[in-house]
Amino acid sequence: MRIRGRLPGASSRARAGVANVACATLMGVCAGVPAPGVVASGASGASSGPAAVPISTLSAELASAFVPDIEVVRLPLAQLVGALPPGPTLRLYAITDQPGLYVMHAPSLAAQGAMFSRVVALIERRDMPHDRVVSMSAVAANARRFGEDPAGLTAGNNFSAAQIAQFFEVAQRQRASLTEGERALQALLTRWGLIHREAGATGEGGTTWRAASSRDFLVTIPGMGKGPAGEVIDAQVRAAILSHELGHWRFFSDPAYAHACRTFWWHQLTHTEREALTGELAGMGYDPSDRIVIDEMQAYLLHTPARFMPLADQPGAGGVDIARVKRGLELSVRNAGRNAGQ
Structure with a gap:
């Protein structure tokens, strides 16, 4: 459900390091994590890859998810592209003439991958279990089989709110720890009213995760800029990702x-x-x-x-x-x- 490959400025080998960076940055569980403060991409012992990325950079981007009263922009679909921010800004758009459609503009490709990599793995990846949440290292290992990486898996996303709630419910049932990015996503979607905890169920503490509406659908795209593996998200690339993901909205709605x-x-x-x-x-x-x-x-x-x-x-x-x-x-x-x- 995402545009694959062909991101300007990155070879397939370079792209393969993107999510290892995001994975190690958030979790510290991927192979080859060096001293605190930086992470290196690729498998343990790899001799090449993108430059190390400071942990504080991605954490700062995700920290913006917890700023109170993040702006929710309400506009018709025809005005969306012109309203997208030029920089690494987290923003949610509620599309007024397409009831149920929400668009998240993530701060960057890496931050988006940090929020969605394991959601992607659970819902739609080949050779990944669809009944349990796996570790980030398992997601990275699976991605490498296809010359990809967790951040690259999510060049753009589309999920129903019910699918995202399913991810958090499965994680809760198996008592899987959420990553920093997943906690940010959960807090954002709860605050925005797309998902909620429902009392009286059989989950942890007698609650379960549910979508507020079966009609709600979330599209996500990354902010513009250069990714950790050298891929360039410019206005043209971002527009292409958005067009692809909106195609999924039409199929859904x-x-x-x-x-x-x-x-x-x-x-x-x-x-x-x-x-x-x-x-x-x-x-x-x-x-x-x-x-x-x-x-x-x-x-x-x-x-x-x-x-x-x-x-x-x-x-x-x-x-x-x-x-x-x-x-x-x-x-x-x-x-x-x-x-x-x-």
């Missing part, structure tokens, strides 16, 4: 649109094409379940600028023509829209 995408997947693509697309997405680390794959297909093909598109043609009898699939999906969605308007 528009039943006719989602039905058209599912119908296209099952009835217009061949079995070979479905296998090829599933294989590409699974190779990026996505859970290969239909729930994830169909949603990602539409977000990449219809809502992601071409220069950030990770899906590629696979020639031959067992391959897929991405341009042809995109045209077919566009037609399916347009026809569904016309039928809905009749």
